[in-house]
Amino acid sequence: MTRPHNYYAGPAAMPVEVLEIARNEMMDFGGTGLSVMEISHRTKEYDAVHQGTIDLIKELMGLGDNYKVLLLQGGASHQFAMVPMNLIAPGESADYVVTGTWGKKAYKEANIIAKGRVAATTEVDGVFKTMPAQADLDLDPKAAYCHITSNNTIYGTQWKTFPNAGNVPLVGDMSSDILSRKFDPSPFGVIYAGAQKNLGPSGLGVVIIRDDMLAKCNKGLPTILSYGTHADNNSLFNTPPTFAIYMVNLVLKWIKGKGGVAAIEQQNNEKGKLIYNAIDSADGFYTNTIAPDDRSLMNVVFNLQTEELEKKFVTEGQAAGFVGIKGHRSIGGIRISMYNATDLASVQDFVDFMQDFAKKNG
Amino acid sequence: MTRPHNYYAGPAAMPVEVLEIARNEMMDFGGTGLSVMEISHRTKEYDAVHQGTIDLIKELMGLGDNYKVLLLQGGASHQFAMVPMNLIAPGESADYVVTGTWGKKAYKEANIIAKGRVAATTEVDGVFKTMPAQADLDLDPKAAYCHITSNNTIYGTQWKTFPNAGNVPLVGDMSSDILSRKFDPSPFGVIYAGAQKNLGPSGLGVVIIRDDMLAKCNKGLPTILSYGTHADNNSLFNTPPTFAIYMVNLVLKWIKGKGGVAAIEQQNNEKGKLIYNAIDSADGFYTNTIAPDDRSLMNVVFNLQTEELEKKFVTEGQAAGFVGIKGHRSIGGIRISMYNATDLASVQDFVDFMQDFAKKNG
Numbered sequence: 148m149t150r151p152h153n154y155y156a157g158p159a160a161m162p163v164e165v166l167e168i169a170r171n172e173m174m175d176f177g178g179t180g181l182s183v184m185e186i187s188h189r190t191k192e193y194d195a196v197h198q199g200t201i202d203l204i205k206e207l208m209g210l211g212d213n214y215k216v217l218l219l220q221g222g223a224s225h226q227f228a229m230v231p232m233n234l235i236a237p238g239e240s241a242d243y244v245v246t247g248t249w250g251k252k253a254y255k256e257a258n259i260i261a262k263g264r265v266a267a268t269t270e271v272d273g274v275f276k277t278m279p280a281q282a283d284l285d286l287d288p289k290a291a292y293c294h295i296t297s298n299n300t301i302y303g304t305q306w307k308t309f310p311n312a313g314n315v316p317l318v319g320d321m322s323s324d325i326l327s328r329k330f331d332p333s334p335f336g337v338i339y340a341g342a343q344k345n346l347g348p349s350g351l352g353v354v355i356i357r358d359d360m361l362a363k364c365n366k367g368l369p370t371i372l373s374y375g376t377h378a379d380n381n382s383l384f385n386t387p388p389t390f391a392i393y394m395v396n397l398v399l400k401w402i403k404g405k406g407g408v409a410a411i412e413q414q415n416n417e418k419g420k421l422i423y424n425a426i427d428s429a430d431g432f433y434t435n436t437i438a439p440d441d442r443s444l445m446n447v448v449f450n451l452q453t454e455e456l457e458k459k460f461v462t463e464g465q466a467a468g469f470v471g472i473k474g475h476r477s478i479g480g481i482r483i484s485m486y487n488a489t490d491l492a493s494v495q496d497f498v499d500f501m502q503d504f505a506k507k508n509g
Numbered sequence: 510m511t512r513p514h515n516y517y518a519g520p521a522a523m524p525v526e527v528l529e530i531a532r533n534e535m536m537d538f539g540g541t542g543l544s545v546m547e548i549s550h551r552t553k554e555y556d557a558v559h560q561g562t563i564d565l566i567k568e569l570m571g572l573g574d575n576y577k578v579l580l581l582q583g584g585a586s587h588q589f590a591m592v593p594m595n596l597i598a599p600g601e602s603a604d605y606v607v608t609g610t611w612g613k614k615a616y617k618e619a620n621i622i623a624k625g626r627v628a629a630t631t632e633v634d635g636v637f638k639t640m641p642a643q644a645d646l647d648l649d650p651k652a653a654y655c656h657i658t659s660n661n662t663i664y665g666t667q668w669k670t671f672p673n674a675g676n677v678p679l680v681g682d683m684s685s686d687i688l689s690r691k692f693d694p695s696p697f698g699v700i701y702a703g704a705q706k707n708l709g710p711s712g713l714g715v716v717i718i719r720d721d722m723l724a725k726c727n728k729g730l731p732t733i734l735s736y737g738t739h740a741d742n743n744s745l746f747n748t749p750p751t752f753a754i755y756m757v758n759l760v761l762k763w764i765k766g767k768g769g770v771a772a773i774e775q776q777n778n779e780k781g782k783l784i785y786n787a788i789d790s791a792d793g794f795y796t797n798t799i800a801p802d803d804r805s806l807m808n809v810v811f812n813l814q815t816e817e818l819e820k821k822f823v824t825e826g827q828a829a830g831f832v833g834i835k836g837h838r839s840i841g842g843i844r845i846s847m848y849n850a851t852d853l854a855s856v857q858d859f860v861d862f863m864q865d866f867a868k869k870n871g
Contacts, residue, residue: 350750388712
C-alpha cells in the first residue's frame, strides 16, 4: 500500500530510508548473521552502535567535551522524576517555567520529590495559549536549575529564543524538538528528550548533562536512578535498549547525510512557512491564535469554525491519506505534527488538501 | 550468511520466524502503511498489540484475574529499585534469598531504599556454586516479601522447586527463565522480568503484581516509579516502548503456536539432558560441579582443565558457528545460554562439537 502522510505526535514518522535499512538488516546485522537485537550489549558490534550514537549526538548538537550523553530507558516522564531527584539538593528548590501540559507535570513531580517553584506560567483557564516574555519570569537566582519545555506538543508553541536565567543552569525538556534546529547549548546544564519524536522509536531517553551538574548530583539515590551510575558506566551499567539505540543511530546518520542540523532546520522553517501561511491566508476558515513568534515548527494546531467541520476535516483528511491529524484529546481541533522525518512535499500535499477543503466547505 | 548458533546470555536469540515477521511488516504494519514504531500508542492498531501482549502473558502463565500485568521501561535492574520502593512500608523489612550476582544487587538496592535482610546466601569466597535447601532459609514471618532469583545466569543454577515462605509473598526475578516452564504462580506477590532473554528485545520490563500487593503499595512515590500509576493506566500512563512490546507480542504468539509453555518446557528439559549428559559423560574433560537438582536449564556453565584449553574451545567454537559461549567475565569458563528460542538441533550440534573437541584435545 502507499505510505500515508504520517502526522502522529509521537511515536511519529521515521525516515523511510531508515526503516528500509532496519528491514534489510533484520536477519543479518553487520555480517553477524544475527539481528542487532539478538546480540550481547558487550560485543564489539553493538559497541560501535552505542558509542557511535553518543558521538553523533555530540557532533550534531555541537556539544563540548564538558557534556556527557546518556542513553537511558524511560522517556521524558521518567526524567520528570530523575531531574529533581538528582539535582535539587536538600534545602534547595528549582524554578519551573510552565508553558504547557508537560511542563506542568514536570513541576508537579519536582514537588513530590523535592521542591519546585513556578517562575512563570502561561496557564489561563486550564489552557496555555501564549509563551512568556523574559520580563514575565520571576527567577530565583539561587534555584538549583530553571526548567523549561522547549516545544509544547499539545498547544503548538515553542521557545524561539530560550529564556535567560542568568547564572542558574537551564534544564530543557526537548523531547519534541531536539535536533530540529541549531542552538547554543552552553546555558543548559541538562537537556533531555524522549526518543519517539525526532530521534527514533519510543523506549529511550537521551539525557545530556554538563560535568558541573553531574558533579553536584545528590548521593545515596537508588542506583538506577542516579545520573552518576550511567555516566560512570557509559550507559552500560545495565542492559541498554539496544534496538532502540540502533534505530536512533540510523536516524542520526540520516540527519548527518541530509547536511546536519542546519539543513534540517532550514527544511523545518520552510515547512512552517508553508502551513502557517495556508492557515493565515484562508480568510478565517482556519484559525491559529498563537503569536507568530511563538508558533511551533513541530506541532501546528488550528481550528475550523465548528467542531462539526473539524470532524469532517479529520475524516476526509484521513481518507486522503493524512493520519494523526486530530488535535490532542485535551483540547480538540486539528494538530499536524511534522518532525524532522516529514518532508516539504508532504506538507505541500497537506496544504493543497486544506485549500481544497476550504473551497468546498467555505 | 548462515545464521550462527546464538548462545548469548542476553540480549539473546530470538525465534527466526519472529524476526521474519518483524522484517516483513517493517514498512507496513497491519495495513497501516506504516511501521508499528511510527504509529501513536493511542491508535486501535497499537492497542491490539498492547492488550494482546498483556492477555497472552496471562494466558500462557495461567495467571488469575487477581494479577495485573504491567509493561514497563527498564529491565530487572530497574525493578531492584521499584520493588522495595513500592512494597516495603516504613518500619518493615524484606527478606532476600541471595543465590547469585543479581540477587545480591537486588538486596543491596533494598538497603539503599528501605531495609533488606538476608534470609539465606550461598555466597562462598565471592562465588555462588550451590542453591539453599528449604531448611537453610532463615525466614522472617513479618517480612514485606521474600525475594528470590529464579535462575542465576552467571552461575548456571536454578530453583527447581521454589522455596516456601509461608504467608510471606514471594517476589521473583524471573528475567532469565520466565515462560520456560510451568509453575504455580499463587505464592508470588510479584514476578518481574527484563525482556531480553525469553521475551524479546531489551528495553522492556514485565511486572506481574497481585492485587493485594498493589493495594498496599506505598503512596507519595514519584509518579513514574509507582506500580499504581501503571496499573491504573494499563501501562499507558506514558508512551510505552511500542516496538519492544510488539516484538514480545510476536514471541508470545510463537510460544502459543509451539503448544504453549508445557511444550516449551519439554523442549527445555530435553536440551538440558542432552548437554549435561555430554558434560558428565566426558570422563572429566568437561566439569560442572553444580548439584544435578540445581542445574539451570537456561544457562549451562562448565570448565575445561585449563584456561588455555578453555580459550581454545571458545576460539574453535566461534569458528564453528557457536557465538556467545565464553563464560561471564566475573567467573570465566564456558557458558551456553539456551533460552526458549534455541532449538534441540542447535544443542545437538553443540554437543557434537564438544565431543569432537574432547576427542582431539583429550
